Amino acid sequence: xxxxxxxxxxxxxxxxxxxxxxxxxxxxxxxxxxxxxxxxxxxxxxxxxxxxxxxxxxxxxxxxxxxxxxxxxxxxxxxxxxxxxxxxxxxxxxxxxxxxxxxxxxxxxxxxxxxxxxxxxxxxxxxxxxxxxxxxxxxxxxxxxxxxxxxxxxxxxxxxxxxxxxxxxxxxxxxxxxxxxxxxxxxxxxxxxxxxxxxxxxxxxxxxxxxxxxxxxxxxxxxxxxxxxxxxxxxxxxxxxxxxxxxxxxxxxxxxxxxxxxxxxxxxxxxxxxxxxxxxxxxxxxxxxxxxxxxxxxxxxxxxxxxxxxxxxxxxxxxxxxxxxxxxxxxxxxxxxxxxxxxxxxxxxxxxxxxxxxxxxxxxxxxxxxxxxxxxxxxxxxxxxxxxxxxxxxxxxxxxxxxxxxxxxxxxxxxxxxxxxxxxxxxxxxxxxxxxxxxxxxxxxxxxxxxxxxxxxxxxxxxxxxxxxxxxxxxxxxxxxxxxxxxxxxxxxxxxxxxxxxxxxxxxxxxxxxxxxxxxxxxxxxxxxxxxxxxxxxxxxxxxxxxxxxxxxxxxxxxxxxxxxxxxxxxxxxxxxxxxxxxxxxxxxxxxxxxxxxxxxxxxxxxxxxxxxxxxxxxxxxxxxxxxxxxxxxxxxxxxxxxxxxxxxxxxxxxxxxxxxxxxxxxxxxxxxxxxxxxxxxxxxxxxxxxxxxxxxxxxxxxxxxxxxxxxxxxxxxxxxxxxxxxxxxxxxxxxxxxxxxxxxxxxxxxxxxxxxxxxxxxxxxxxxxxxxxxxxxxxxxxxxxxxxxxxxxxxxxxxxxxxxxxxxxxxxxxx
Numbered sequence: 001x002x003x004x005x006x007x008x009x010x011x012x013x014x015x016x017x018x019x020x021x022x023x024x025x026x027x028x029x030x031x032x033x034x035x036x037x038x039x040x041x042x043x044x045x046x047x048x049x050x051x052x053x054x055x056x057x058x059x060x061x062x063x064x065x066x067x068x069x070x071x072x073x074x075x076x077x078x079x080x081x082x083x084x085x086x087x088x089x090x091x092x093x094x095x096x097x098x099x100x101x102x103x104x105x106x107x108x109x110x111x112x113x114x115x116x117x118x119x120x121x122x123x124x125x126x127x128x129x130x131x132x133x134x135x136x137x138x139x140x141x142x143x144x145x146x147x148x149x150x151x152x153x154x155x156x157x158x159x160x161x162x163x164x165x166x167x168x169x170x171x172x173x174x175x176x177x178x179x180x181x182x183x184x185x186x187x188x189x190x191x192x193x194x195x196x197x198x199x200x201x202x203x204x205x206x207x208x209x210x211x212x213x214x215x216x217x218x219x220x221x222x223x224x225x226x227x228x229x230x231x232x233x234x235x236x237x238x239x240x241x242x243x244x245x246x247x248x249x250x251x252x253x254x255x256x257x258x259x260x261x262x263x264x265x266x267x268x269x270x271x272x273x274x275x276x277x278x279x280x281x282x283x284x285x286x287x288x289x290x291x292x293x294x295x296x297x298x299x300x301x302x303x304x305x306x307x308x309x310x311x312x313x314x315x316x317x318x319x320x321x322x323x324x325x326x327x328x329x330x331x332x333x334x335x336x337x338x339x340x341x342x343x344x345x346x347x348x349x350x351x352x353x354x355x356x357x358x359x360x361x362x363x364x365x366x367x368x369x370x371x372x373x374x375x376x377x378x379x380x381x382x383x384x385x386x387x388x389x390x391x392x393x394x395x396x397x398x399x400x401x402x403x404x405x406x407x408x409x410x411x412x413x414x415x416x417x418x419x420x421x422x423x424x425x426x427x428x429x430x431x432x433x434x435x436x437x438x439x440x441x442x443x444x445x446x447x448x449x450x451x452x453x454x455x456x457x458x459x460x461x462x463x464x465x466x467x468x469x470x471x472x473x474x475x476x477x478x479x480x481x482x483x484x485x486x487x488x489x490x491x492x493x494x495x496x497x498x499x500x501x502x503x504x505x506x507x508x509x510x511x512x513x514x515x516x517x518x519x520x521x522x523x524x525x526x527x528x529x530x531x532x533x534x535x536x537x538x539x540x541x542x543x544x545x546x547x548x549x550x551x552x553x554x555x556x557x558x559x560x561x562x563x564x565x566x567x568x569x570x571x572x573x574x575x576x577x578x579x580x581x582x583x584x585x586x587x588x589x590x591x592x593x594x595x596x597x598x599x600x601x602x603x604x605x606x607x608x609x610x611x612x613x614x615x616x617x618x619x620x621x622x623x624x625x626x627x628x629x630x631x632x633x634x635x636x637x638x639x640x641x642x643x644x645x646x647x648x649x650x651x652x653x654x655x656x657x658x659x660x661x662x663x664x665x666x667x668x669x670x671x672x673x674x675x676x677x678x679x680x681x682x683x684x685x686x687x688x689x690x691x692x693x694x695x696x697x698x699x700x701x702x703x704x705x706x707x708x709x710x711x712x713x714x715x716x717x718x719x720x721x722x723x724x725x726x727x728x729x730x731x732x733x734x735x736x737x738x739x740x741x742x743x744x745x746x747x748x749x750x751x752x753x754x755x756x757x758x759x760x761x762x763x764x765x766x767x768x769x770x771x772x773x774x775x776x777x778x779x780x781x782x783x784x785x786x787x788x789x790x791x792x793x794x795x796x797x798x799x800x801x802x803x804x805x806x807x808x809x810x811x812x813x814x815x816x
Contacts, residue, residue, distance in 0.1 A: 008056070009063035011737040017057050018734075022727040024050060029717045037715075045715050046096070046120075058086050077228045081218030084211050088699075091208030092713065099201035100126070101711060103185065106134040107193040111158070115180075115198050129178055131158035137187055137194045141296075141426065149296075151184045153194040169196060172632045172708050183710040199710035208712060212699045219692040230688050237681045270339045270362070271319065277333065279325040279458070283467045286474055288324035289499060291481060291490050293417040293429035295622065298489045300499050301327070304416070307622055312403045313360075314344045316505075327410075332458040334411050338363045343403050347396035353378075363407050375401055409433075418477065419447045422484040443484075450477060498564045498623075506557030507578055507611055513550040514585070514608030517543050522601035540597055547604050551589070554582050565623045568636040574621045576643050576762070577614035581607040583647030587689075591651065591682050599682055602654035610650070634704035642697025642722070648690030649729070649758050655683040656751035657795070660802040663745060680744045683751055684733065691729045698722045721761040728754045745806035749799050 007013050028044035044050055061082050065071065070079050102117035111133040117124045135154040150170055157165040157177060169175045175182040179200050186195040222228045279287075288302030305323035310316060318326050330337045341360040345351050351358050354374055356365055366374050379401055382394035390398075409415045413433030420429045421438060430436060432451040436444035454473040461467045481490065521543045528536045558578065561569040570579040588603020614621075662676050701719070706712035713719060732750040 005063070008060055009067045011064070011734065013056075013060050014064070014734060015731055015738065017053065017060055018727050018731050021053060021057065022724050022731075024053065025720050025724050025727070028715070029720050032715075032717065041715065051093075054089055058089065061086065073227070075227060077218055077221035077225050079218075080214055080221060084214035084218055087211035087214055088208055089211075091204050091206075091211055093204075094207060095201050095204030099199070099204050101197065101199045101201070102126075104132065104182070104196045104198055105193065106132060106153075106196070107188070108134050108137060110134060111156075128180065129160065132156075132182075132196075133158065134194055137191060139187060139191050151187055151194075153184060153196065169194075174707060174710075181710060183708065185709060197710045205706065205712070209703070212703070215695060215699065219696065222688065222692065230685065233681050233685050233688075237678065237685075270336060271341070274329055274333065274336055274340055275319045275321065277329070277336075277462050278321055279328045279332075280461070280465075280467050281322070281325065283458075283461070283470055284322065284324040284328055286471060287328050289495065290418055290474065290478065291495055293420070293489075294415075297623070298491070298495070299623075300495050300502075301416070301418070302499050302502050303623075306502055308406060308410070308415075312344065312406055313342050314346075318342060328458060330410060331413070331416075332455045332462075338411070341365075343400070343407060345400060347393060347400075349393050350397055350400065353393075363404070363411075366404060373404075375404070413451065418481065419443075420481060420484045420486070420489070422486045427487040427489060446480065450480075494564055497560055501557070501560045501564060504557070506553060506560070507581075508615065510550055510554045510557065510581075511608050511611035511615065513546070513553075514581075514604050514611065517547045517550065518601050518604030518608055521547065521597055521604065525597045525601055528597075544597065544600065547585070547600065548589070551582070551585050554585070558582065561623065568640065570639045570643055571635075574614055576639060577610055579640070580643045580646045580650070581610035581614070583644040584610060584650045585647075586644075587647045587651045587686065591686055598658060598679070599651065599655065602658060603651050606650050606654055632704055632708055634700060634707055638697055638701040638704050640697075641693050641700060645690045645693035645697055646758055646762065648686045648693065649755055652683050652686045652690065652751045653755040655679050655686065656748040657798065659683070659744065659748040660752075660798050663802040663806050664798070666805055676744055680748060683748065684736075687729060687733050687751060691726065691733060694722070694726050694729065698726060718761070718765045721757065721765050725754075725757040725761050728757045743806070745803060749802075752795055752799075 024044055028040045031043055032040035065079060065082075100117055102115045102123075104112065104115045106112055111131050113128045113131045114125050115128060117126055133156040135156055137154075138150075138152045139148055140150040140152065141148055152168060152170040155167050155169060155175070157167060159165070167175055169182055169184050171184050173184075175196075179202055181199045183197045183199070184194070185197040187193065188195075223230050225231065285302075288300055288305060290301045291298050292301050292304055293299075294304050294307075302324055305327035306316065309318060309323045309326055316323065321329065339362050341357055341362045343361050343363065343366075345356055345359060345361050348358065350356070351361075354366070368374050375397060378393075378397055382390060382397055385394060406415070414431045416431045417429040417434075418431070420427070424438065430439070430447070432447050436447055439447065450473065454470060454477070457469045457473060461470050521540065524536055524540050524543065528540060558569045561575070561578075565571075570576045584603050585607040588600040588607070592600030592603070659676050659679050662679070666673075698719075701722070702712040705714070705719075732747065732754050735747060735750060
């Protein structure tokens with residue numbers, strides 16, 4: 001019994017329990033993927049063993065507080081943070097034991113007082129102490145789109161005393177009645193009924209929210225009180241920098257290279273022809289300024305043309321033509337473009353099967369001698385299979401078909417919705433090739449003839465070089481748009497901002513700037529360590545200033561995107577990557593002040609890498625309207641905080657690699673150990689900030705979930721992996737407490753390994769698991785795993801070689 005007590009009051013027990021907890025959570029996500037949610041809950045989440053593990057974690061903390069006299073030592077920040085987690089676990093337990101959650105389904109005109117509750121024994125019905133009558137359900141869509149903007153249910157609440165209350169429930173607007181909370185969850189296909197989720201958990205929710213509040217207070221104290229770990233590390237950092245007054249000779253060599261392969265197409269007469277008959281750039285720009293309806297938004301044609309070219313050709317330009325020139329050229333010379341190989345073919349097997357050129361094919365090459373679409377037989381086979389059963393040929397064939405359909409619709413003058421219907425209740429805009437029967441005869445004739453006339457004049461101008469007539473016709477179409485824009489959807493300022501955003505390519509230029517200046521800063525930082533010369537210091541200051549200017553430009557791009565979309569620019573996978581890049585560089589500036597410019601150089605390079613990944617084909621940069629559940633201020637704070645945490649974790653990942661390489665290149669006569677110690681302290685500081693942000697961000701997400709659909713934790717894969725990330729970094733930040741394992745080599749290695757949980761939380765969940773937080777599964781996940789295996793091997797080699805050298809250095813008592 002004494003040995004058990006000693007073990008439970010030890011830091012070794014803390015690490016073991018945390019590791020078991022993380023392993024159990026990770027296992028549960030894979031069990032859920034392959035065997036279903038119910039199995040995962042019964043085996044892990046709701047199992048007695050898992051509850052017992054969490055109980056042991058609480059016991060371990062309490063016994064450590066008593067053993068190490070944290071109250072007497074006034075370690076209030078530490079005590080409050082850890083006590084907050086106990087309160088949160090207590091709230092979760094009360095919710096599990098006593099909370100109620102279920103659904104209620106009501107058709108328009110019907111009244112009910114029954115709710116269907118989810119229980120471990122199955123569905124049970126409970127009678128409410130009041131009645132609910134659905135007066136009306138509305139699905140509000142974005143103008144001219146099927147995308148939902150809001151779900152709304154008008155209800156009448158009937159009480160036992162005969163009192164009637166009118167109310168409305170919609171996404172992110174909760175109805176509270178006698179302890180029951182109702183949330184807009186779904187609706188019937190005919191849009192004549194509503195489905196509300198219902199939750200009753202006043203005590204558990206209150207306790208849990210109290211835990212969140214204590215957690216916030218605790219982390220504030222961590223960064224402000226003098227006897228906290230953060231303050232101790234800051235003090236150590238000052239001592240290390242004092243001990244190392246002279247410039248330290250060291251070697252840090254990190255090469256980040258990206259190979260962009262430009263595909264050299266053989267000479268093609270039709271491609272050369274369309275390049276020679278290029279639309280005048282100035283007129284194409286005016287054409288690109290024309291407003292149109294696309295994806296539930298009013299956008300400039302320039303946005304539409306950019307997205308079409310990126311989807312069909314997978315590039316932002318085609319030869320010397322920009323996207324506006326391409327689209328207008330295509331519309332005015334469709335017969336020529338049908339013979340131009342510009343439809344991307346990403347599968348060599350498809351190319352061989354249909355005898356198509358590698359990389360790109362022309363539209364006419366997909367039509368056989370009898371005028372039939374060649375892909376149909378194989379497409380039918382692909383669509384008849386379940387998604388999980390489709391091979392790469394099937395998936396790539398479906399994608400090719402999507403590209404061909406875009407071209408087909410453009411050939412029929414569809415998609416280009418530039419004509420608003422003045423009396424349409426959905427405020428729909430139409431393309432000249434659409435069914436125009438809803439328009440008055442006069443308007444439908446104007447739409448058909450004006451576009452045909454305009455394209456004819458474009459062809460004339462290609463020969464004459466005089467673009468006055470097409471310019472006049474664009475003005476006529478623009479006046480028609482303003483006249484018939486009954487919903488006043490056209491916002492000239494936003495349209496101009498979006499065109500500026502498209503043409504500036506802010507994040508593409510930031511990516512290049514971060515790579516170039518980050519590389520230069522790393523190079524000159526290395527030179528400065530070898531030779532302390534004034535001109536090197538001057539160049540470092542200039543390069544640092546350049547990085548700051550690019551950082552400001554990055555902020556400008558995010559602000560511009562936020563203004564255009566009308567919401568915070570971190571609401572989808574592409575935007576969160578852009579934001580993560582910004583947060584990483586910001587973290588570099590914050591910690592770069594405390595150490596050498598190596599930290600800022602690494603952060604800048606990593607910010608460039610993140611932007612490079614965001615620009616890959618499987619990341620969609622399109623600005624889309626928000627789905628209803630994302631229209632919440634809690635979401636804005638949740639994503640902003642949690643992605644900022646990723647930036648600090650990224651800094652720690654690179655500092656860990658830098659330190660292991662410093663260990664490998666250790667020189668007996670150098671002062672490298674001082675630099676290792678300095679960067680290790682910076683690493684610990686960065687991890688503490690990242691862990692605090694990760695905890696706060698995760699629980700802000702829990703509040704968002706509770707206020708949007710009625711439960712603050714549901715073991716969704718995204719939630720679970722966010723918790724695994726917290727636990728993993730908790731292990732890293734606590735490993736120094738075990739004296740036998742308190743060394744710089746192990747800490748830095750763990751800071752590298754822990755970053756894999758961040759990658760899994762963001763990429764793995766979004767593109768591998770399915771869940772409420774998934775941005776959509778990706779067919780390229782296999783390729784991503786392959787490429788991630790390369791750094792895994794390199795890091796393993798780095799760990800082995802650095803370990804051998806670290807043992808030698810430690811023997812001489814030069815590093816811990």
